[in-house]
Amino acid sequence: MAGAAPPDAPRPGLKVGILALQGEVSRHAAALRALGATPVEVRGPADLAGVDGLVLPGGESTTMSKLLDSSDLRAPLAARLADGMPALGTCAGMILLATEVLDGRADQQSLGTIDVTVRRNAFGRQVNSFEADLDLTWDGAAVDGGPFHAVFIRAPVVEAAGPDVEVLARVGEHPVLARQGPTVVASFHPELTDDLRLHRLFLSTFEEN
């Protein structure tokens, strides 16, 4: 079967922000650099203004939610996302981009960019972390290169996904990778392995934008 080949490296100089308030930044930066993009740490509104897209990394979503407010990033970030800026949310980043968060803290606010309901820390309650080999699809076709080895750390479960959401991978019946337009979310940490396919697919949404 013809697979969806990951596209070639994007145009040089593509500036991809990484939300650097808290959480894992350097490995995402390395993956983006390896694909020919320029990673930019985003800590405030001026940083955000200069980027073409944004990675929201793993970490602690309640802390990140608070820091979005104290850094004055929440409103400009919401505006860029509403304007169609590509975004990749991994683990805590997925929680921040979801429309609904279950088991969140009362003061935790998500951005509502992708129509999924997530439950925090609910994947395999018995074990904090696990790894799984995932079959990935993109635009309805299998992604070339075989299974994607995915690392889950206190991962959110996707309990529901709306009709406009394309589910790209599952563990059991649970979506663990999903996309709605230029917003891509993963319950796992693609930056913790050397497999660049997910970052490359994310960068392909910039070309469409």
Ligand SMILES: NC(=O)CC[C@H](N)C(=O)O
């Ligand atoms: N690895 C992660 O990003 C974990 C997410 C964390 N459990 C949260 O709810 O924010």
